[in-house]
Amino acid sequence: MNKTDLIAAIAEKTNQSKVATGEFLDAAVAVIEETVAAGDSVTLVGFGTFKAAARAAREGKNPKTGEKIKIAATTVPRFSAGAGFKTKVAASKPKKAAKK
Known part of the structure; x- marks a missing residue:
């Protein structure tokens, strides 16, 4: 959708x-x-919570060259599903993935 x-x-x-x-x-x-x-969160009871989360600096790898690179610390958005949403999804039957 x-x-x-x-x-x-x-x-x-x-x-x-x-x-x-x-x-x-x-x-x-x-x-x-x-x-x-x-920096605040938005909670929709039963649906979930939107919030900002800190992501620490880390070491990664360039997939083309294999060279190690440093990835800077950043803040990213996060969504945590609420109990009602989790229950509804768990009770449903997933659709089969379309074949390519």
């Missing part, structure tokens, strides 16, 4: 226009991004 499909599905469930739903989704994503970028 891509963003367009998500907007259409939400619009259908809420009886709202796709335009209004798209604006709402864009605003929600922007607020989550701004909040996490500022």
